Ligand SMILES: Nc1ncnc2c1ncn2[C@@H]1O[C@H](COP(=O)(O)OP(=O)(O)OP(=O)(O)O)[C@@H](O)[C@H]1O
């Protein structure tokens with residue numbers, strides 16, 4: 001089976017109105033293994049929308065190729081590619097009914113009315129809006145408009161669906177609900193989804209794999225778990241989840257923190273950075289080798305299940321920890337010690353600025 005989508009060395013340089021140039025995509029390669037849910041995650045301006053537009057054909061590449069189901073579509077015009085897009089602002093036709101919005105592309109393609117009506121009905125069922133064909137767009141809530149946009153994008157049976165921050169206009173509750181629905185829909189349809197967000201939590205909860213993008217380059221691609229536990233560089237570590245980053249020095253299979261505490265490391269040598277996620281820190285010393293951090297408690301935030309804790313240490317700066325709410329905490333300003341299991345720690349091959 002050919003890959004539903006393969007991007008090989010995609011490069012895109014824009015001429016800016018200021019007379020300079022802007023490299024929006026700097027050699028991006030990406031291959032879907034199957035009908036995966038892949039998220040492009042990255043800060044504003046890193047090239048997410050540009051990458052989607054080169055897949056859909058609204059933007060031409062300066063170099064590189066796009067293959068869909070094994071066929072190069074690099075030179076194929078947008079309307080012939082088996083791809084559809086849900087845009088950030090939905091871009092619904094406000095003067096048309098829900099039904100006409102969903103069936104519009106089929107209407108343009110000259111399909112017969114009965115076929116269009118059937119397909120529109122199926123699509124509205126799929127997104128939980130059965131029987132709303134006659135409504136006008138203005139009579140819909142934000143979440144309903146979102147569903148119409150989805151139904152419209154799926155009506156032409158695309159092989160690949162591109163979604164450009166489709167949930168960013170929704171409030172938190174609706175957003176979480178739509179996240180689950182989108183994920184279920186993707187499984188049901190069995191087609192590839194390329195989903196864009198700059199919300200790391202959304203990326204972690206929804207994706208089969210995440211591609212972290214910065215400055216037009218993929219920094220790392222992998223499962224949410226792999227990216228969270230073993231980020232390849234400081235950018236990914238910092239962008240995905242909360243992190244404590246501590247300078248370390250490695251020689252052989254042993255690493256040391258600045259204060260001389262040692263731990264095992266699967267790395268050759270030289271300066272590096274230790275990643276300690278907040279939940280890796282705890283109040284009680286674990287059995288076996290541990291790292292120890294003495295400090296004063298600056299701040300605690302209760303989340304219902306956990307305490308988020310900010311500890312000021314003498315040798316390691318500020319550490320953030322996530323502690324189970326069943327343990328008693330000292331008062332703010334009092335001395336406090338946190339521990340981390342010294343086994344299985346993740347080192348990043350990069351030095352803190
Ligand atoms: N038509 C264009 N002409 C010139 N520069 C462009 C054009 N389109 C995009 N750019 C630039 O390319 C870079 C990438 O833009 P892009 O829209 O892909 O970012 P993005 O990751 O989608 O950001 P956001 O999260 O803000 O939507 C930006 O620096 C942007 O200013």
Ligand SMILES: [Mg+2]
Pocket residue numbers: 048049050
């Ligand atoms: Mg964008």
